[in-house]
Amino acid sequence: MKFGKRLKQQIEESLPAWRDKFLSYKELKKLVRQISSAESCVEYGKADAEAEFVHLLNNEIDKFNVFFMEQEEDFIIRHKELQQRIKRVIETWGPNGTKPSEAEYKDEMAKIRKDIVNFHGEMVLLVNYSNINYTGLAKILKKYDKRTGGLLRLPFIQKVLQQPFFITDLVSKLVKECENIIDEVFPVEQEDEEEIVKEQREAITVAGKGIFRNTVAALLSMQEIRRGSSTYGHFSLPPMDLPDSDLIHSFQLNSPIPIV
Numbered sequence: 001m002k003f004g005k006r007l008k009q010q011i012e013e014s015l016p017a018w019r020d021k022f023l024s025y026k027e028l029k030k031l032v033r034q035i036s037s038a039e040s041c042v043e044y045g046k047a048d049a050e051a052e053f054v055h056l057l058n059n060e061i062d063k064f065n066v067f068f069m070e071q072e073e074d075f076i077i078r079h080k081e082l083q084q085r086i087k088r089v090i091e092t093w094g095p096n097g098t099k100p101s102e103a104e105y106k107d108e109m110a111k112i113r114k115d116i117v118n119f120h121g122e123m124v125l126l127v128n129y130s131n132i133n134y135t136g137l138a139k140i141l142k143k144y145d146k147r148t149g150g151l152l153r154l155p156f157i158q159k160v161l162q163q164p165f166f167i168t169d170l171v172s173k174l175v176k177e178c179e180n181i182i183d184e185v186f187p188v189e190q191e192d193e194e195e196i197v198k199e200q201r202e203a204i205t206v207a208g209k210g211i212f213r214n215t216v217a218a219l220l221s222m223q224e225i226r227r228g229s230s231t232y233g234h235f236s237l238p239p240m241d242l243p244d245s246d247l248i249h250s251f252q253l254n255s256p257i258p259i260v
Helices: 003-012 025-036 038-044 046-093 102-148 153-160 169-185 190-205 212-225 246-254
Strands: none
Touching (some): 003 102, 025 046, 025 102, 046 102, 046 153, 102 153, 102 169
16 A cells, blocks of 8 residues: 555544644645656755755654644643542442442443543554654655655654654553553453453444544554565664553454454
Protein backbone atom coordinates (compact mmCIF):
# COMPACT_ATOMS: atom_id res chain seq x y z
CA MET A 1 0.00 0.00 0.00
CA LYS A 2 1.34 3.45 -0.93
CA PHE A 3 2.02 5.69 2.04
CA GLY A 4 -0.57 8.30 1.06
CA LYS A 5 -3.33 5.67 1.14
CA ARG A 6 -1.99 4.19 4.38
CA LEU A 7 -2.00 7.62 6.03
CA LYS A 8 -5.55 8.32 4.86
CA GLN A 9 -6.66 4.98 6.29
CA GLN A 10 -4.92 5.71 9.61
CA ILE A 11 -6.59 9.11 9.86
CA GLU A 12 -10.00 7.54 9.22
CA GLU A 13 -9.33 4.88 11.88
CA SER A 14 -8.09 7.36 14.46
CA LEU A 15 -10.18 9.24 17.01
CA PRO A 16 -12.31 11.99 15.39
CA ALA A 17 -10.66 14.78 17.42
CA TRP A 18 -7.22 13.68 16.19
CA ARG A 19 -7.86 13.67 12.46
CA ASP A 20 -6.59 17.17 11.67
CA LYS A 21 -3.38 16.59 13.66
CA PHE A 22 -1.67 14.26 11.19
CA LEU A 23 0.89 15.14 8.52
CA SER A 24 -0.49 17.12 5.58
CA TYR A 25 1.18 14.65 3.24
CA LYS A 26 -0.97 15.34 0.20
CA GLU A 27 -0.26 19.09 0.34
CA LEU A 28 3.48 18.54 0.82
CA LYS A 29 3.58 16.05 -2.05
CA LYS A 30 1.83 18.58 -4.28
CA LEU A 31 4.39 21.24 -3.32
CA VAL A 32 7.27 18.89 -4.15
CA ARG A 33 5.81 18.40 -7.64
CA GLN A 34 5.52 22.15 -8.11
CA ILE A 35 9.06 22.80 -6.90
CA SER A 36 10.55 20.11 -9.11
CA SER A 37 8.88 21.48 -12.25
CA ALA A 38 10.95 23.65 -14.55
CA GLU A 39 8.48 26.55 -14.34
CA SER A 40 8.72 26.76 -10.55
CA CYS A 41 12.51 26.79 -10.52
CA VAL A 42 12.53 29.62 -13.06
CA GLU A 43 9.74 31.63 -11.45
CA TYR A 44 10.63 31.37 -7.78
CA GLY A 45 14.22 30.23 -7.68
CA LYS A 46 15.37 27.01 -6.05
CA ALA A 47 16.42 28.68 -2.78
CA ASP A 48 13.02 30.32 -2.27
CA ALA A 49 11.19 27.11 -3.12
CA GLU A 50 13.29 25.15 -0.67
CA ALA A 51 12.68 27.77 2.04
CA GLU A 52 8.91 27.48 1.52
CA PHE A 53 9.07 23.69 1.76
CA VAL A 54 11.14 23.80 4.97
CA HIS A 55 8.76 26.38 6.44
CA LEU A 56 5.80 24.09 5.85
CA LEU A 57 7.63 21.11 7.32
CA ASN A 58 8.53 23.10 10.43
CA ASN A 59 4.90 24.11 10.85
CA GLU A 60 3.90 20.45 10.66
CA ILE A 61 6.45 19.51 13.32
CA ASP A 62 5.18 22.28 15.60
CA LYS A 63 1.66 20.90 15.13
CA PHE A 64 2.81 17.39 16.05
CA ASN A 65 4.68 18.59 19.14
CA VAL A 66 1.83 20.68 20.53
CA PHE A 67 -0.68 17.89 20.10
CA PHE A 68 1.63 15.14 21.38
CA MET A 69 2.66 17.05 24.51
CA GLU A 70 -0.95 17.93 25.31
CA GLN A 71 -1.92 14.26 25.07
CA GLU A 72 1.11 13.15 27.07
CA GLU A 73 0.32 15.59 29.89
CA ASP A 74 -3.31 14.43 29.93
CA PHE A 75 -2.18 10.78 30.07
CA ILE A 76 0.06 11.44 33.09
CA ILE A 77 -2.86 13.02 34.97
CA ARG A 78 -5.31 10.25 34.00
CA HIS A 79 -2.84 7.54 34.99
CA LYS A 80 -2.55 9.00 38.50
CA GLU A 81 -6.33 9.40 38.75
CA LEU A 82 -6.88 5.74 37.83
CA GLN A 83 -4.41 4.62 40.49
CA GLN A 84 -6.18 6.80 43.07
CA ARG A 85 -9.58 5.38 42.05
CA ILE A 86 -8.36 1.82 42.52
CA LYS A 87 -6.95 2.65 45.94
CA ARG A 88 -10.14 4.43 46.99
CA VAL A 89 -12.38 1.53 45.91
CA ILE A 90 -10.21 -1.03 47.71
CA GLU A 91 -10.08 1.07 50.89
CA THR A 92 -13.85 1.71 50.83
CA TRP A 93 -15.58 -1.44 49.51
CA GLY A 94 -12.81 -4.01 49.61
CA PRO A 95 -12.78 -6.93 52.11
CA ASN A 96 -10.82 -4.82 54.59
CA GLY A 97 -12.40 -1.49 53.65
CA THR A 98 -14.39 0.95 55.71
CA LYS A 99 -17.67 -0.16 54.06
CA PRO A 100 -17.08 -3.72 52.79
CA SER A 101 -19.45 -4.57 49.95
CA GLU A 102 -18.74 -7.25 47.38
CA ALA A 103 -21.41 -5.91 44.99
CA GLU A 104 -20.19 -2.29 45.15
CA TYR A 105 -16.57 -3.43 44.89
CA LYS A 106 -17.17 -5.52 41.75
CA ASP A 107 -19.26 -2.81 40.12
CA GLU A 108 -16.72 -0.04 40.69
CA MET A 109 -13.73 -2.19 39.72
CA ALA A 110 -15.48 -3.23 36.50
CA LYS A 111 -15.89 0.45 35.59
CA ILE A 112 -12.24 1.12 36.36
CA ARG A 113 -11.09 -1.85 34.28
CA LYS A 114 -13.04 -0.58 31.28
CA ASP A 115 -11.53 2.89 31.70
CA ILE A 116 -8.01 1.45 31.95
CA VAL A 117 -8.43 -0.59 28.77
CA ASN A 118 -9.76 2.47 26.91
CA PHE A 119 -6.89 4.55 28.33
CA HIS A 120 -4.38 1.92 27.20
CA GLY A 121 -5.90 2.02 23.72
CA GLU A 122 -5.58 5.80 23.46
CA MET A 123 -1.90 5.61 24.41
CA VAL A 124 -1.27 2.94 21.78
CA LEU A 125 -2.93 5.27 19.26
CA LEU A 126 -0.57 8.08 20.30
CA VAL A 127 2.52 5.90 19.81
CA ASN A 128 1.15 5.02 16.37
CA TYR A 129 0.56 8.74 15.72
CA SER A 130 4.26 9.35 16.37
CA ASN A 131 5.31 6.45 14.13
CA ILE A 132 3.09 7.32 11.17
CA ASN A 133 4.01 11.02 11.16
CA TYR A 134 7.74 10.32 11.43
CA THR A 135 7.46 7.86 8.54
CA GLY A 136 5.56 10.45 6.49
CA LEU A 137 8.24 13.06 7.08
CA ALA A 138 11.00 10.63 6.07
CA LYS A 139 9.14 9.70 2.88
CA ILE A 140 8.30 13.24 1.78
CA LEU A 141 11.91 14.32 2.39
CA LYS A 142 13.18 11.38 0.36
CA LYS A 143 10.80 12.37 -2.43
CA TYR A 144 11.97 15.99 -2.22
CA ASP A 145 15.67 15.11 -2.44
CA LYS A 146 15.09 12.69 -5.30
CA ARG A 147 13.04 15.11 -7.41
CA THR A 148 14.94 18.34 -6.72
CA GLY A 149 18.48 17.13 -6.15
CA GLY A 150 18.35 18.69 -2.69
CA LEU A 151 20.02 17.38 0.47
CA LEU A 152 17.39 18.11 3.09
CA ARG A 153 16.61 14.62 4.32
CA LEU A 154 19.59 13.87 6.55
CA PRO A 155 19.80 17.18 8.48
CA PHE A 156 16.03 17.42 8.81
CA ILE A 157 15.60 13.87 10.12
CA GLN A 158 18.40 14.47 12.62
CA LYS A 159 16.35 17.40 13.89
CA VAL A 160 13.14 15.34 13.97
CA LEU A 161 14.78 12.68 16.16
CA GLN A 162 15.08 15.28 18.93
CA GLN A 163 11.45 16.43 18.78
CA PRO A 164 8.98 15.71 21.61
CA PHE A 165 6.49 13.96 19.29
CA PHE A 166 9.14 11.41 18.27
CA ILE A 167 10.23 10.55 21.83
CA THR A 168 7.61 8.09 23.08
CA ASP A 169 9.47 6.59 26.05
CA LEU A 170 7.12 8.04 28.68
CA VAL A 171 3.94 6.99 26.86
CA SER A 172 5.36 3.50 26.26
CA LYS A 173 6.14 3.26 29.98
CA LEU A 174 2.56 4.22 30.86
CA VAL A 175 1.27 1.61 28.39
CA LYS A 176 3.27 -1.08 30.16
CA GLU A 177 2.15 0.12 33.60
CA CYS A 178 -1.49 -0.11 32.49
CA GLU A 179 -0.91 -3.67 31.33
CA ASN A 180 0.70 -4.50 34.68
CA ILE A 181 -2.26 -3.02 36.56
CA ILE A 182 -4.69 -5.14 34.55
CA ASP A 183 -2.60 -8.27 35.13
CA GLU A 184 -2.16 -7.62 38.88
CA VAL A 185 -5.37 -5.91 40.00
CA PHE A 186 -7.82 -7.52 37.56
CA PRO A 187 -6.78 -11.16 37.19
CA VAL A 188 -9.17 -12.97 34.85
CA GLU A 189 -10.97 -15.87 36.44
CA GLN A 190 -11.43 -18.89 34.15
CA GLU A 191 -15.21 -18.62 34.18
CA ASP A 192 -15.06 -14.92 33.28
CA GLU A 193 -12.58 -15.22 30.42
CA GLU A 194 -15.08 -16.34 27.78
CA GLU A 195 -17.43 -13.46 28.58
CA ILE A 196 -14.62 -10.89 28.46
CA VAL A 197 -13.39 -12.18 25.10
CA LYS A 198 -16.97 -12.01 23.79
CA GLU A 199 -17.32 -8.38 24.92
CA GLN A 200 -14.01 -7.44 23.30
CA ARG A 201 -14.93 -9.16 20.04
CA GLU A 202 -18.18 -7.18 19.91
CA ALA A 203 -16.33 -3.94 20.67
CA ILE A 204 -13.94 -4.54 17.79
CA THR A 205 -16.55 -5.81 15.33
CA VAL A 206 -19.02 -2.97 15.81
CA ALA A 207 -17.55 0.15 14.24
CA GLY A 208 -17.56 3.14 16.55
CA LYS A 209 -17.98 1.15 19.76
CA GLY A 210 -15.17 2.09 22.12
CA ILE A 211 -11.62 2.33 20.74
CA PHE A 212 -10.77 -1.36 20.44
CA ARG A 213 -11.11 -1.30 16.67
CA ASN A 214 -8.87 1.78 16.39
CA THR A 215 -6.27 0.20 18.65
CA VAL A 216 -6.11 -2.99 16.62
CA ALA A 217 -5.64 -0.92 13.46
CA ALA A 218 -2.86 1.06 15.15
CA LEU A 219 -1.04 -2.07 16.32
CA LEU A 220 -1.20 -3.57 12.85
CA SER A 221 0.02 -0.33 11.31
CA MET A 222 2.98 -0.08 13.68
CA GLN A 223 3.84 -3.72 13.00
CA GLU A 224 3.85 -3.05 9.24
CA ILE A 225 5.74 0.26 9.39
CA ARG A 226 8.43 -1.15 11.68
CA ARG A 227 8.85 -4.50 9.97
CA GLY A 228 12.38 -5.27 8.76
CA SER A 229 12.49 -5.84 5.00
CA SER A 230 14.63 -5.45 1.92
CA THR A 231 13.61 -1.78 1.83
CA TYR A 232 14.65 -1.17 5.45
CA GLY A 233 17.06 1.76 5.57
CA HIS A 234 18.85 4.26 7.76
CA PHE A 235 15.75 6.42 8.19
CA SER A 236 13.34 3.56 8.91
CA LEU A 237 11.94 2.97 12.39
CA PRO A 238 13.42 -0.14 14.06
CA PRO A 239 11.46 -3.42 13.81
CA MET A 240 8.76 -3.63 16.46
CA ASP A 241 8.28 -6.43 18.95
CA LEU A 242 4.74 -6.33 20.31
CA PRO A 243 4.58 -6.70 24.11
CA ASP A 244 3.69 -10.15 25.40
CA SER A 245 0.63 -9.34 27.49
CA ASP A 246 -2.87 -10.68 27.93
CA LEU A 247 -4.26 -7.38 26.66
CA ILE A 248 -2.37 -7.63 23.37
CA HIS A 249 -3.38 -11.28 23.04
CA SER A 250 -7.01 -10.23 23.46
CA PHE A 251 -6.61 -7.84 20.52
CA GLN A 252 -4.96 -10.60 18.52
CA LEU A 253 -7.79 -13.02 19.21
CA ASN A 254 -10.37 -10.63 17.89
CA SER A 255 -8.55 -9.09 14.94
CA PRO A 256 -9.47 -10.27 11.43
CA ILE A 257 -5.76 -9.97 10.61
CA PRO A 258 -3.36 -11.90 12.88
CA ILE A 259 -0.77 -9.85 14.74
CA VAL A 260 2.48 -11.79 14.28
